[in-house]
Amino acid sequence: MSLLQVALDFLHIKDALNIASLTYQYIDIIEAGTPLIKSEGVRVVETLKKNFQEKNIFADLKIMDTGALEAKMAFDAGADLISVCAQASVETITGAIEETRRQNKKIVIDLIGSRDWLYRSREIQYLKPDFFCIHISLDEQRKCKKTFSGLENYTKEIQIPFCIAGGIKPEDIPLIMPFQPFIIIVGGYIIKAEKPDEAAKTIKEAIINWKPQ
Amino acid sequence: MSLLQVALDFLHIKDALNIASLTYQYIDIIEAGTPLIKSEGVRVVETLKKNFQEKNIFADLKIMDTGALEAKMAFDAGADLISVCAQASVETITGAIEETRRQNKKIVIDLIGSRDWLYRSREIQYLKPDFFCIHISLDEQRKCKKTFSGLENYTKEIQIPFCIAGGIKPEDIPLIMPFQPFIIIVGGYIIKAEKPDEAAKTIKEAIINWKPQ
Numbered sequence: 205m206s207l208l209q210v211a212l213d214f215l216h217i218k219d220a221l222n223i224a225s226l227t228y229q230y231i232d233i234i235e236a237g238t239p240l241i242k243s244e245g246v247r248v249v250e251t252l253k254k255n256f257q258e259k260n261i262f263a264d265l266k267i268m269d270t271g272a273l274e275a276k277m278a279f280d281a282g283a284d285l286i287s288v289c290a291q292a293s294v295e296t297i298t299g300a301i302e303e304t305r306r307q308n309k310k311i312v313i314d315l316i317g318s319r320d321w322l323y324r325s326r327e328i329q330y331l332k333p334d335f336f337c338i339h340i341s342l343d344e345q346r347k348c349k350k351t352f353s354g355l356e357n358y359t360k361e362i363q364i365p366f367c368i369a370g371g372i373k374p375e376d377i378p379l380i381m382p383f384q385p386f387i388i389i390v391g392g393y394i395i396k397a398e399k400p401d402e403a404a405k406t407i408k409e410a411i412i413n414w415k416p417q
Numbered sequence: 418m419s420l421l422q423v424a425l426d427f428l429h430i431k432d433a434l435n436i437a438s439l440t441y442q443y444i445d446i447i448e449a450g451t452p453l454i455k456s457e458g459v460r461v462v463e464t465l466k467k468n469f470q471e472k473n474i475f476a477d478l479k480i481m482d483t484g485a486l487e488a489k490m491a492f493d494a495g496a497d498l499i500s501v502c503a504q505a506s507v508e509t510i511t512g513a514i515e516e517t518r519r520q521n522k523k524i525v526i527d528l529i530g531s532r533d534w535l536y537r538s539r540e541i542q543y544l545k546p547d548f549f550c551i552h553i554s555l556d557e558q559r560k561c562k563k564t565f566s567g568l569e570n571y572t573k574e575i576q577i578p579f580c581i582a583g584g585i586k587p588e589d590i591p592l593i594m595p596f597q598p599f600i601i602i603v604g605g606y607i608i609k610a611e612k613p614d615e616a617a618k619t620i621k622e623a624i625i626n627w628k629p630q
Contacts, residue, residue, distance in 0.1 A: 245458030291504035
């Protein structure tokens with residue numbers, strides 16, 4: 205069964221705490237978004253962990269350098285999962301993975317910016333991350349350029365579990381569930397909703413109720 | 418004449434303020450490093466600007482998504498220059514550049530993670546950043562993999578001014594000066610020195626006293 209992660213892409217911790225409180229019961233993983241970490245600092249991870257101890261906290265660091273240092277910083281603050289960019293050097297990805305193993309936590313290699321998800325995953329799967337993240341960036345979503353087509357080929361070849369992110373709405377759930385994403389990451393549909401709790405519930409139910417045809 | 422930028426790659430603002438105070442007179446641009454921003458939040462930029470008003474402050478955001486949002490966040494905090502990753506999508510780079518133009522500030526496209534600096538610069542130079550940054554990551558430096566060879570070919574073709582970063586020491590200055598970098602970024606050699614002020618002075622003098630053969 206796929207887990208649901210809410211991406212708290214805010215600039216202020218109070219907005220993040222508000223949405224996390226509202227959607228709490230439908231969410232498996234709470235994400236401290238990249239802009240939130242850069243705006244408020246890694247203490248947002250500490251605050252989220254303190255307030256939602258039973259939830260996994262994902263620190264979306266999108267590491268591009270100093271892999272071990274940034275990974276340790278986030279784990280010290282209470283993160284359960286972190287992200288490193290697939291576009292970082294192999295040395296940086298390796299540093300972040302090694303620190304994750306030392307801490308017995310989890311790491312996602314985020315394919316954001318990779319023009320070919322399958323090609324880049326093929327190149328670096330030997331590094332054995334816990335997950336890849338197939339990711340259409342927020343800026344790309346605005347231009348409506350990329351789609352999730354290609355998931356079938358991707359999952360046929362890449363055996364490492366994957367997360368999926370990028371403007372996901374309830375109607376996308378039946379299109380991606382056949383490929384068994386480990387984590388489905390939803391931002392805007394929940395955090396910009398008039399009723400974020402209902403939006404989270406709708407997505408969660410779409411995931412739970414999905415059945416193979 | 419090339420400008421000297423000190424990269425304050427710390428986790429705590431007090432260390433950054435300490436080195437900035439010590440090296441102040443030799444430095445043209447003060448960089449709030451990526452780990453520092455992620456650790457303490459963008460308020461470090463505000464603190465540096467407040468303490469060193471006559472200096473340019475570079476916020477090393479290494480943006481990978483939400484280009485306009487993160488750019489605005491840093492400029493609001495007082496940054497004069499920011500960075501976006503060359504490995505981000507064109508949409509993200511464009512968003513960051515457009516926000517930079519609105520604010521009448523400067524932007525660097527950081528080539529970190531690009532396996533071929535010239536190839537990637539060629540692809541995206543039409544976006545007209547103020548600078549490219551030729552950058553060997555800290556993690557790559559530890560493995561001694563990359564070098565700055567290729568600067569001659571690069572500068573023959575790419576007309577956009579460039580910054581250069583990656584383990585630069587005094588002995589590297591004569592090797593890079595012939596290619597007229599706009600900004601020389603030095604981290605470890607200064608910030609890890611026993612006497613950071615003397616290290617900064619040594620680099621600054623190497624830049625000032627360099628003469629074409």
